[in-house]
Amino acid sequence: MLFQGIPIEFFLVTSTLMFFIGVYGFITRENIITILMSIELILNSTNINFLVFNRYLFPGQLEGFFFSLFVIAVAAAEAAVAIAIIINIYRRFKNIEVDNASEMKH
Amino acid sequence: MEPVLGNQVMFIIFSAMIIFFSILTVTSRKILRAATYLLFVLLATAGLYFMLNYQFLAAVQITLYAGGIVVLIIFSILLTHHIEHKFDPVPLSKMIMGIVASGFGVAITLFTLLNYNFVTTTEAGADVSMNAIGKALLNYGEKGYVLPFEVISILLLAAIVAAIVIAKRKKV
Numbered sequence: 001m002l003f004q005g006i007p008i009e010f011f012l013v014t015s016t017l018m019f020f021i022g023v024y025g026f027i028t029r030e031n032i033i034t035i036l037m038s039i040e041l042i043l044n045s046t047n048i049n050f051l052v053f054n055r056y057l058f059p060g061q062l063e064g065f066f067f068s069l070f071v072i073a074v075a076a077a078e079a080a081v082a083i084a085i086i087i088n089i090y091r092r093f094k095n096i097e098v099d100n101a102s103e104m105k106h
Numbered sequence: 107m108e109p110v111l112g113n114q115v116m117f118i119i120f121s122a123m124i125i126f127f128s129i130l131t132v133t134s135r136k137i138l139r140a141a142t143y144l145l146f147v148l149l150a151t152a153g154l155y156f157m158l159n160y161q162f163l164a165a166v167q168i169t170l171y172a173g174g175i176v177v178l179i180i181f182s183i184l185l186t187h188h189i190e191h192k193f194d195p196v197p198l199s200k201m202i203m204g205i206v207a208s209g210f211g212v213a214i215t216l217f218t219l220l221n222y223n224f225v226t227t228t229e230a231g232a233d234v235s236m237n238a239i240g241k242a243l244l245n246y247g248e249k250g251y252v253l254p255f256e257v258i259s260i261l262l263l264a265a266i267v268a269a270i271v272i273a274k275r276k277k278v
Contacts, residue, residue: 005110014121020208025132027204028196055158059231077265079175083182084273090186
């Protein structure tokens with residue numbers, strides 16, 4: 001069944017590719033801010049999935065809708081705390097490569 | 107048939123934008139450019155939400171993600187980097203590792219979801235107007251979401267306090 005001419009698989013393929021591009025960035029990047037950006041990509045692709053499943057499979061309910069609303073709120077809180085930590089790391093080491101962060105406990 | 111074709115064209119534009127700019131986000135060697143590409147990805151995602159008829163969530167996506175988080179990221183870039191700073195190229199072994207890991211993931215996920223038979227329905231969609239969303243968020247009866255709403259409120263408060271405490275300069 002099509003929703004306005006687009007099969008559900010198209011959305012899912014898009015979000016799958018987005019998710020694993022985020023995973024690739026998470027593995028290869030060494031800067032904390034770019035790793036944070038990769039995490040945002042991953043969260044965003046799961047949001048697309050929640051909404052697509054809600055719209056195509058259970059359009060009478062709103063579970064997926066509210067789940068992605070709450071994911072967006074959690075992502076905002078996470079970004080705020082992450083950036084506070086990044087500024088703290090920068091004060092101590094004058095750069096923000098992840099390799100330094102293992103020394104943070106001292 | 108005309109609106110269906112328009113929908114498909116818009117979907118292809120949005121998803122091509124998402125994939126193209128996602129790749130640029132994780133491979134760009136200039137960090138401010140990576141943040142800008144991330145902004146385009148988030149805006150194209152908002153476009154997909156509009157296509158699914160979730161207008162409120164698309165507006166939340168634009169204001170909170172594209173407006174809030176990207177601005178926060180750009181501020182922290184400006185606080186911690188020189189604008190001309192360019193990353194070293196990724197070492198080949200790491201790049202191969204990343205491509206293998208994400209390639210495996212893509213292969214398995216696509217294999218599973220293209221072989222699965224999704225049973226889509228044509229039943230009428232629930233009301234997603236602002237009015238219905240607000241009532242559902244504060245409703246403690248059936249189909250109410252007041253508990254997660256309160257949990258998120260406390261989480262946001264804790265995050266605000268934590269961000270201030272962590273970023274505060276210690277008195278020497």
